[in-house]
Amino acid sequence: MKRYYRPLAQIDPARPKGAHVLAGGWCWFDRVEVLSRDTAPEVIPADRLPTEVLTRLCAPRASVAGLTFERAKLMGILNVTPDSFSDGGKFLDPEAAIAHAKNMQAEGADILDIGGESTRPGAAYVPAVEEIRRTAPVIAALQSAAVGPISIDTRKADVAEAALSAGAALINDVYAFTHDPRLLAVSAKAQVPVCLMHAQGDPETMQTDPQYADVVLDVYDFLEERILTAEAAGIERSRIMIDPGIGFGKTIAHNLALLRRLSLFHALGCVILLGASRKRFIGVIGNAPSAEDRAFGSVSVALSAVAQGVQLLRVHDTKETKQALDLMQAIQTGTP
Numbered sequence: 001m002k003r004y005y006r007p008l009a010q011i012d013p014a015r016p017k018g019a020h021v022l023a024g025g026w027c028w029f030d031r032v033e034v035l036s037r038d039t040a041p042e043v044i045p046a047d048r049l050p051t052e053v054l055t056r057l058c059a060p061r062a063s064v065a066g067l068t069f070e071r072a073k074l075m076g077i078l079n080v081t082p083d084s085f086s087d088g089g090k091f092l093d094p095e096a097a098i099a100h101a102k103n104m105q106a107e108g109a110d111i112l113d114i115g116g117e118s119t120r121p122g123a124a125y126v127p128a129v130e131e132i133r134r135t136a137p138v139i140a141a142l143q144s145a146a147v148g149p150i151s152i153d154t155r156k157a158d159v160a161e162a163a164l165s166a167g168a169a170l171i172n173d174v175y176a177f178t179h180d181p182r183l184l185a186v187s188a189k190a191q192v193p194v195c196l197m198h199a200q201g202d203p204e205t206m207q208t209d210p211q212y213a214d215v216v217l218d219v220y221d222f223l224e225e226r227i228l229t230a231e232a233a234g235i236e237r238s239r240i241m242i243d244p245g246i247g248f249g250k251t252i253a254h255n256l257a258l259l260r261r262l263s264l265f266h267a268l269g270c271v272i273l274l275g276a277s278r279k280r281f282i283g284v285i286g287n288a289p290s291a292e293d294r295a296f297g298s299v300s301v302a303l304s305a306v307a308q309g310v311q312l313l314r315v316h317d318t319k320e321t322k323q324a325l326d327l328m329q330a331i332q333t334g335t336p
């Protein structure tokens with residue numbers, strides 16, 4: 001029977017003797033929830049963990065695209081699309097895109113994620129040539145303006161290649177190399193870091209009736225398998241970030257189940273990225289039908305993720321999230 005080990009991440013200043021530091025970051029743990037598909041969850045002392053599990057949970061995460069994770073970092077979202085659910089149509093003009101990117105960087109974004117195809121529920125497929133036309137010139141312009149590092153949000157190898165040539169430093173594939181297997185070879189050859197996200201189904205239909213045996217464990221197994229595939233192709237684990245894919249083929253209950261047990265994913269030994277910003281479940285729970293009114297709810301989700309040791313937050317509201325993180329960190333460390 002496969003067991004899954006979820007560290008009970010703590011940020012309290014009173015750290016018991018013998019507690020372990022989680023992923024070299026700001027959380028500690030001395031207990032672990034053991035999950036399995038057949039038995040009820042059980043909480044055990046961390047000292048009873050298999051050695052290799054404990055080692056992987058504690059190992060400081062390597063830097064990714066120049067970012068280090070002694071504290072949580074921000075990935076600012078820049079969609080150069082006509083139809084993204086939140087910022088669609090706003091940044092199609094390259095000058096507007098560049099101004100927004102500079103603004104997000106000034107507000108505290110540590111990396112910018114450029115996307116040329118919306119993957120919101122119901123979004124239509126965009127041919128690679130069009131996606132390249134939207135993204136590559138903006139990436140090149142940001143590079144020459146020394147705005148960066150830059151991540152390319154794409155599921156297509158051709159788009160990633162054009163983005164890398166233009167100066168992108170990271171490939172963010174919401175289909176974790178399952179949509180276009182050539183993207184695996186492109187990423188391995190370029191030796192760039194990658195983000196592997198879980199998604200169930202295509203954007204057109206993914207929200208129709210998503211089903212899981214156990215959403216948390218199913219997403220974990222999927223990411224574990226994708227990491228092994230990436231490693232086999234020559235991408236070291238230290239260059240892989242993982243993302244549970246909030247909203248991608250998931251009901252509100254699925255999203256909440258994942259957000260409650262995010263710390264499980266540390267057991268995979270990678271930096272965790274979370275992209276919950278302004279998503280629909282925030283609008284439903286937070287009574288904010290318009291995506292632009294979801295900053296408070298998004299910040300709340302971000303803080304709860306950071307309390308579980310999540311290292312990178314993909315956000316629209318850089319200023320608000322940075323302010324919240326700064327206060328959380330000041331309270332935790334006791335220094336302004």
Ligand code: HH2
Pocket residue numbers: 077079081083084085086115117118119120153172174195197243245246273274275276314
């Ligand atoms: N979410 C979106 C797009 N890319 N990448 C990662 N790693 N994680 C995410 O959760 C994620 C992502 C969807 O959000 P957005 O880019 O704001 O909208 P759209 O897909 O409509 O362009």
